[in-house]
Amino acid sequence: MSDLVLPAERVMAEPGELGRFGEHGGRFVPESLVPACARLEEGFREAWSDPSFHRDLERLLTVYAGRPTALTPAWRLSAELGITVLLKREDLAHTGSHKINNVLGQALLARRMGKTRLLAETGAGQHGVATATAGALLGLGVTVYMGEKDIERQALNVFRMKMLGAEVVPVTSGSRTLKDATSEAMRAWVTCLDEAHYCLGSVMGPHPYPWMVREFQRVIGDEARRQSAAELSTGIPDYVVACVGGGSNAAGTFAGFADTGARLIGVEAAGGAAVASGRTGVLHGFRSYLLQDENGQVSEAHSIAPGLDYPGVGPEHAYLNDIGRARYVTVSDEEVVPAVHRLARTEGILPALESAHAIAWVIRAAESGELPPFSTVLVTLSGRGDKDVATLMEAPAPTGAPAPTGAPVPTGAPVPTGAPAPMEAPALKEAPALKEEQ
Amino acid sequence: MKGLVPYLTGGIRPDWTRYLREYERNGATAIEIGLPFSDPILDGPTIQEASDRALRAGASVATILAEVAATKMTIPLIAMTYYNLVVHRGPELFCRELADAGITGLIVPDLPIDEAGALAAAAEKHGVDLTLLAAPTTQPDRLAEIARRSRGFIYAISVMGTTGERDQIAESGIRLAGELRRLTDKPVLLAFGISRPEHAAAAAGVCDGVVVGAALMRRILDGGTPEELGAVLGGFRRALDSVAV
Numbered sequence: 207m208s209d210l211v212l213p214a215e216r217v218m219a220e221p222g223e224l225g226r227f228g229e230h231g232g233r234f235v236p237e238s239l240v241p242a243c244a245r246l247e248e249g250f251r252e253a254w255s256d257p258s259f260h261r262d263l264e265r266l267l268t269v270y271a272g273r274p275t276a277l278t279p280a281w282r283l284s285a286e287l288g289i290t291v292l293l294k295r296e297d298l299a300h301t302g303s304h305k306i307n308n309v310l311g312q313a314l315l316a317r318r319m320g321k322t323r324l325l326a327e328t329g330a331g332q333h334g335v336a337t338a339t340a341g342a343l344l345g346l347g348v349t350v351y352m353g354e355k356d357i358e359r360q361a362l363n364v365f366r367m368k369m370l371g372a373e374v375v376p377v378t379s380g381s382r383t384l385k386d387a388t389s390e391a392m393r394a395w396v397t398c399l400d401e402a403h404y405c406l407g408s409v410m411g412p413h414p415y416p417w418m419v420r421e422f423q424r425v426i427g428d429e430a431r432r433q434s435a436a437e438l439s440t441g442i443p444d445y446v447v448a449c450v451g452g453g454s455n456a457a458g459t460f461a462g463f464a465d466t467g468a469r470l471i472g473v474e475a476a477g478g479a480a481v482a483s484g485r486t487g488v489l490h491g492f493r494s495y496l497l498q499d500e501n502g503q504v505s506e507a508h509s510i511a512p513g514l515d516y517p518g519v520g521p522e523h524a525y526l527n528d529i530g531r532a533r534y535v536t537v538s539d540e541e542v543v544p545a546v547h548r549l550a551r552t553e554g555i556l557p558a559l560e561s562a563h564a565i566a567w568v569i570r571a572a573e574s575g576e577l578p579p580f581s582t583v584l585v586t587l588s589g590r591g592d593k594d595v596a597t598l599m600e601a602p603a604p605t606g607a608p609a610p611t612g613a614p615v616p617t618g619a620p621v622p623t624g625a626p627a628p629m630e631a632p633a634l635k636e637a638p639a640l641k642e643e644q
Numbered sequence: 645m646k647g648l649v650p651y652l653t654g655g656i657r658p659d660w661t662r663y664l665r666e667y668e669r670n671g672a673t674a675i676e677i678g679l680p681f682s683d684p685i686l687d688g689p690t691i692q693e694a695s696d697r698a699l700r701a702g703a704s705v706a707t708i709l710a711e712v713a714a715t716k717m718t719i720p721l722i723a724m725t726y727y728n729l730v731v732h733r734g735p736e737l738f739c740r741e742l743a744d745a746g747i748t749g750l751i752v753p754d755l756p757i758d759e760a761g762a763l764a765a766a767a768e769k770h771g772v773d774l775t776l777l778a779a780p781t782t783q784p785d786r787l788a789e790i791a792r793r794s795r796g797f798i799y800a801i802s803v804m805g806t807t808g809e810r811d812q813i814a815e816s817g818i819r820l821a822g823e824l825r826r827l828t829d830k831p832v833l834l835a836f837g838i839s840r841p842e843h844a845a846a847a848a849g850v851c852d853g854v855v856v857g858a859a860l861m862r863r864i865l866d867g868g869t870p871e872e873l874g875a876v877l878g879g880f881r882r883a884l885d886s887v888a889v
Contacts (some may be wrong), residue, residue, distance in 0.1 A: 488727045492792065503699060
């Protein structure tokens, strides 16, 4: 796969003063917000070149967020699928998702820039919870904008945010989901630029957000690359897979592998697939692929996973798609629920519905032969599924799901002999043992 | 005569072009027609609701422009919309369609000068004035560039916030208008929060005219007829005319 190797400086690089990723990105905001974006860019460039900022952030990520997160071989799922699946465990980070990486970075930056409040938008609630957490930690006030529909779907996270001291503002306009919460947060930001930092939750928005958030999430990919090198005899996985809504966990993961031969796969929700079904547009300050109707009005995205319920995609993903460096695929709600159950039963891990999109694609691709036997696949598990339990309780259980007890491995699949306990895990570096068992 | 530019969301009612006529009869010097967008990030609740309502009623750029074209107006018409609707058709086609409908001005609130090159060129080619916005936070050198590149007039946003009615004109707006007038001879129109005739009269001392949006749209959302709104606008006209400048 060396044909895919591109120089690191060309792919996932610094996007310049205009914040361009090919024809995507930019800064399409009202004039009132231009100086705030420019000051933020300046503040980020300064902080990012300051070793003391990196030291502070790394320390927080280590002693507070629980980094590095584990890279867990999915022993039994691998055996069933006949490939080697490694899970990058962002679900183990504090607050239960990768969102904390970006938020700690932005909150530190905000404090450095003299801000006293954080504004945030949230869909699934994970970014809202992470922002409320960082605000509590660093003594910053937090206001979170959340669509009314998402407030209903994510009651648990709303309660968590409030417990952490955040104000949660219901957004009743438009589709009452993430898109409208984002618009409302931007409207609110205009009124309080002096004291508030808008803590955007994904690799979207006006420059410098897509770049800055990717850099704050790069830690996922950098760690995963080191961990893969230790885990795999090939050093680099053949495939690197992550779910994509706005695309921050994918951008952070891909950043660690952009200069390697790994094939990068972004998995979108079928009902929110901006790359697969959108066309070029401008929303929330950036140009990218955007779901819209025949008149140019932004369409509502639909996904069982509220975090993927966004009609656009980060501009760098649009660019990675355009140049062929990453491939974007879609997974339907119907495929996602069985994927949650399967990972839960094979590995004892309940993934967030968002992350389950990545798992669902891996299962489909392995079973259809699209992933060659013995492939090595790294999947970022962006978050844990606790928040989605109510949704899963309402969703029909997948047919043919293995019974809770008894032998779960289907006939004909590679059998992981011996208990897949970590101490007896196949030594992937040497064999991989899973392959030997074929 | 001081400029008086009422804002009207296109397609807000089936008979929406009747408001254009009434505004013209009651002293408007130009009319800003909103081409509604699903995600108007610089608009407050009133104009958001107007946009939603127009879109639900089936309004689109095509239907609005067709109705405008059929309404023979004598005062200038200015389109206001968000950049996605421009990108969707492409700047070239978008500007040609505006010109064909008799619209001679364009305001795009989420398109700052740094990104405006392609649209500015297309607009100029089709004889459409691309008017740029200035904000209280805009730095002096950038303000000068906005003043230089803006066509028709300069749209001065009086407050750091969204469109909507307010109790008084913000000091920041008065300051901004003053700075702009020192920089350029082009007309400076003050917008955002001009809610009552006395606001217009107060603004008249520092700028060349005002844009009145949410104060009119709220009355339309509440059921105000074209004739009633014409009378409301007439009040703004008289207030502006009463100021000797």
